[in-house]
Each structure stands twice: as structure tokens, then as C-alpha cells.
Amino acid sequence: MRLSDLPTPALLLDLDRLEANLTRMAERAAALGVALRPHVKTHKCLEIGERQRALGARGITVSTLHEARVFAEHGFEDITWAFPVILSQLEQARAVSQRTALGLVVDGPEAVAALERARHPFAVWLKVDCGYHRAGVDPCAGASVELARRIHTSATLRFAGILTHSGHAYHAFAPGARLGVAEQERRVMVDFAERLRAAGIAVPGVSVGSTPAVTAAQRLDGVSEARPGNYALYDYTQSVLGSCTVKDCALTVLASVVSSQPGAAHCVIDAGALALSKDPGPEHGPHPTMGELFTDYERGTLHSDRRVTSLSQEHGIVNARLPVGERVRILPNHSCLTVACFDEYCVVRADEVVDRWKIWRGR
Amino acid sequence: MRLSDLPTPALLLDLDRLEANLTRMAERAAALGVALRPHVKTHKCLEIGERQRALGARGITVSTLHEARVFAEHGFEDITWAFPVILSQLEQARAVSQRTALGLVVDGPEAVAALERARHPFAVWLKVDCGYHRAGVDPCAGASVELARRIHTSATLRFAGILTHSGHAYHAFAPGARLGVAEQERRVMVDFAERLRAAGIAVPGVSVGSTPAVTAAQRLDGVSEARPGNYALYDYTQSVLGSCTVKDCALTVLASVVSSQPGAAHCVIDAGALALSKDPGPEHGPHPTMGELFTDYERGTLHSDRRVTSLSQEHGIVNARLPVGERVRILPNHSCLTVACFDEYCVVRADEVVDRWKIWRGR
DSSP states (O other): OBBBGGGGEEEEOOOOOOOOHHHHHHHHHHHHHOOOOOOOTOOOOHHHHHHHHHHOOOHHHHHHEOOOOOOOOHOOEEEEEEEEEOOOGGHHHHHHHTSHHHHHHHHHHHHHHHHHTTTTTEEEEEEBBBOOSSSOTTTTTTHHHHHHHHHHHHOOEEEEEEOOOGGGGGOOTTHHHHHHHHHHHHHHHHHOOOOOHHHHHHOEEEEOOOHHHHHHOOTTTEEEEEEEEOGTOOOOHHHHHSSSSSGGEEEEEEEEEEEOOTSSSSSEESSOOHHSSOOOOOOOOOOSSSSEEEEETTTTTEEEEEEEEOOOOOOOSSSOOOOOOOOEEOOOHHHHHTTTOEEEEEEEEEEEEEEEEEEEOOO | BBBSOOOOOOEEEEEHHHHHHHHHHHHHHHTTTOOOBBHHHHHHHHHHHHHHHHHHHHEEEEEEEHHHHHHHHOOOOEEEEEEEEEEGGGHHHHHTTTTSEEEEEEOSSHHHHHHTTTTSSEEEEEOSSSSSSSSSEEETTTHHHHHHHHTTTTOOOOOEEOOOOOOGGGGGTTTTTHHHHHHHHHHHHHHHHHHHHTTTTOEEEEEEHHHHHHHHOOOOOOOOOOOOOGTOOOOHHHHTTHHHSSGGEEEEEEEEEOOOOOTTTTTTEEEOOHHHSOOOOOTSSOOOEEEEEEEEEEEEEEEEEEEEEEEESEEEESOOOOOOOOOEEEEOHHHHHHHOOOEEEEETTTTTTEEEEEEOOOO
């Protein structure tokens, strides 16, 4: 089937770009001397996870226990649930950990106490705040060392190491800013690991990650693994940040014009908030957008002044009057949230649909 | 099961409030002398659709062909796909229309021509712009009368009538403004129907709708049906608009605190953008919010200064430091988009989970 025959709206995944992105990051991690544990919350797709594994990823990262369950049931044997453990899901976590090596994440004594009460040999990562200030323990606080010691000396738990997420790299738009965040992340984690080791606490793993930081990092000495996720697909926000070029973006939404009124300065397309998500895009982008329009996807060229300007549930508004039936190919602001709107990828090479891959969204 | 035993995040549907909302709108439509054709895009749920039917709704409204297919396969026999027909989905529309009376919507000559080429006896509504200016023909233009005539005289198509959506009622925050939009919507449609009839075109149906306008309307003379959807659940935006009180809101998200660091002014909950959606809420609300926190759901009381202030994929940030494990009940900004994040409702009465209902999201 050709793109021109595909019913819209459709979620397109360009196979060549995907594979180039996966290969480039695998090579980058190898060059930086760290293991790659890709975050599959971005794609929620077994076929992509299998490609990441084939390129050397020994483990994966998930953001929900549902994702952990799906990948565990399909042969993925080393999974980190990189979210502060949800204590009301401990029974389900125990069930998943029967099938796979499941790492949990904690950043406070309440969670450690609850995990100890569960009397199950969970692998536990201590989450560290490396500057994002969303979650994670303060690496300079003595209590953080004591919390690590408590996990390390637990009779039931296994201390997997320390983990962080440099989410503030998504706010690093100035030249060199992503590199600064990446080095800060590395420095904070290596220093904290050294303090723990000096206190007699073995630190098996030092885990960092975010696509903008990992793509900027020049060195990751002292780090054992990186957990970027978005790099598989990229999106408009990443291109503005400089993590990629527009031409690297593997995910687009194919939509059609469905309404175009004489005299109007806009038209309506069949991709709304439930196709693109309401992610507002990069905070320091050149203009407000809810989705950019390609003029030439193969060349990676965006339209200079046509874009999606607003979204309701199923309607998208484009700021130009295009004829009914015309197709537009949209670069979403945030690929992770866009993927979660669809049940499958239409996998394409140039303008041919070569496969369909299931998206395991859900809870 | 009690709410306190439920794993989080969970989507809660309060059965008593739902039933009260459904009954109130059914009575309102009857009092206004119009048929009620509820929009099921809000709830995507057969059990709710069946309750709406039991209360007198003869037909339903959908926003996607997927919704039409699901409801048609489960015995709903009169469905309007209230979205400008997607021409690349005509084959699928024909298949659905074998099972159910399926009404399509057009607002331009291209769509009418394509429907005529399909040589299938589709029922066709002409979409009219009543002031929202998103889609729909100009009711004052001669070309609009001619387009209606073309459908009316088509050898294959059946003219179902004229249809509009007063989406601008969502911007009507001033006192009396919703009533003004409702009366404008009615007036535009009745005038246009009269012009068509004067031109010899029979107009079987005059269809209006939006929850904020229908809940404000004082009369709907000349209108045959109304298509509100959100009223089944309501949400924070509707409460700010005045369509409902907070106590009428039937949909909430139950979340837990998962991270709470000493010295921080916030905590992290397990409801992020994929639980609440990134809908920014009412444009003229009292404060920015990504989700309001109840202090007492039964009484309908919101916390005066604690709320969800930002969202990433699975993390929500609450602007207060609450203890890990504490549960919060969140009133979402936009129930339609929140529902589309989940696979099922936990149906509750007070603090007891009495049922689970499937959400037929997807495409």
C-alpha cells in the first residue's frame, strides 16, 4: 500500500530513519563506554525494542508496570521501572518480577520500608536529583547516604545502584547548555557514587539519561549505563533543542484536510488532540505550534509558515486554506505522547507501507 | 473493593452523579422539546450509552468511525458521525452503514461529490457555521443553499438536515454569555432552515449542540435535536463555565504521591500527561491548573490552593509537599481527553468500587 491510499489519520514510522537513529545511539553509547538501556515509554513497541536489543541493549527502561508486563511477557529479561515505585502496585510488581529481572526505583524511606515489608528480593535503584528537582534524593544530604546504606544492607532487597534523569536538559536551549547539563548529571552521579563507596557501600550501577543530555555528552566516565528513549523517533521539540535535525525525525502523523471554507484563513484536518496530543512543544521555539507541517519529508523540510495552530478533540486547525482531501504530514511536538494516541504504527519506507506494528499503550 | 485498596492511577466514575447528570439532561431536552442525541466521544462506553438510550435517546453522536463501528456492533441503530466526512474512510463508512443508520456530515462541494461517486444511500447532514468559525458553511451564502439543494436532489444521497456545533460556548465566560451563544445558535439554524424551506428544500432535521450551550438554552423552538456530550461526566472547565457545579462532576482520577523530598515545595504523583491529558483547562479560570484537587469529593469541595501544576508523561507535580502514599482525587480539566487515556472506568458509589466498564478508545 502507498501512503496516498492510506486512510487518515495515520501514524507513520519511517523505518530507515528509525534504524539510523537506533544505530547511531548504540554506537554513541559504545563510544562513551556505557551500556544502553533504552526507555521504551517512547515507542511502546516490541518490534522497536527487539531492534534495540539486537543492537546491543541488554536491558530496557519502562515508565509503567503495564509496559514492564508487556515486555516481560515477550522475552525481555532485564527491565528497570524508572518511576518512583507506586506502593499500591507492589503485588503486580512482584508478579512481573517472577518473569523478568525487574529493577524498582525509590527516593525516600517510606518506599524502602514498604519494599522491605513485601519480603521479596526486589532490585532497587536509588533515585538521585541531579539538578532537575522533580524527584530523587539530594546527593549532598547525609540522609541520602544512609538511605543507600539501608538498601545495601537490607536482608531482602538488592541494591542495584544510583539512577537519575536529567529532565532539565529539555529546558537547555542556549548553545552548549545541553552539554552543561550532561556534564552536571555525570559529575553529580560520579561524586555521589564515590561518597557511597567511601562509606563502604558498593554501587553496582550508575545510571543516567535523557535524550538531549546523552546526545550532547562528550564523556560519561564513571557512568555504567544511559537510558535515553526519545532518540528512537525524535520530534519537533528535540529538533529545536538540537538533539537531532528535522530529517532524523522518524515519526509523523498523516492527516487530511476535511473542511475548508471560502474566505477562511484556515482549514480543518482530521488530526486533533487525540492524534497529536496537546503537548505545547518547545518552550523556546521560534513560534507557537501544535504540530509542524512538512513540505518535503524525504528532504526533512518544514513549511516556513504553515502549521497546526490549535487542536480540539478530533479537529486540528491549520493556518492556511488548503483544499479538502489534501494530505499533510505533521511533525508532532512530542512523539511519546503522540504514539500513545494510536494503536499501531504504519511502518513506511519512502511512500510505501511495509508493515504494521502494534503500540502497547494502556495501563 | 474500596477506593483505599485500588491501585493507582485509576479513573473513577461516580455512578450516582453520572445517573443524575444523564437524567437531568434527558429531562432538559424533553422540556425544551428536542430529541437528545448524546455525543459519546466523551465517554466511549457502551454502558453509559445504554443508560442514555434507556432515558430516551433514540440515536447517538460519534466523532470517529471507530466509535461508530463499536456502537453499531453493540446494537446502536442510529448514529451521526459529527465530523466533516473523511474521504479516505468512505469504504469503512459504507461497511458501518450496513449495520446501522449512519449519518455523515459535509460542509463543502468536494465531499458531496465524493459521496455521490460512492453510489451508496448515505444520510447526509449539512454542517453550518453558527458563529464558532471552525467548520461549516456560511448560512448567509447563496452557495450554502445550493449545496443543500444538491444533497436534497441527489439520486443516491438522503438529506438528513442541517447540523451545527456551538463550540464558541467554550469561550463564553461572561455572565449570560452561554445563553447568548445558545440563542445565536438556535436563531442561525432556524433562519437557515426557513431559507432552505422557502427555496423548496425539505429540512428533516435541525441539530445543535454543545454542553455549555444546551445547559444554558432557555428555548430551542425550531430545533429538532441536541447533541451535548460532556454533560455525562462534566469537568473543571465546565464548572468554570457554569455548565455544572463541581459537585456534578462524575469523573475523577485517583492518584498517589510517589515522591516527596525534604525541603521541596512540591510532590510527585503517579498521574501525568497520560492520565490527565495536557489540556490546559479553561482560558479564563481563576488560576492556571493541570488538574484540581478535591478536599472532599462527596461534598464537591476543591482545595483552595493545592493543585496539579505541571505534567510530564507519567509524573504529575502537585504544588504542596504531601507524604508518599497519600491519595489525591483529581478533577481533570477536560474529561473527554482524560477518558481517552484509560482502558476502563472504575465505577464507584461513595468509596466502593461497584463495577468496571470498558472504554472503547482507539481508531
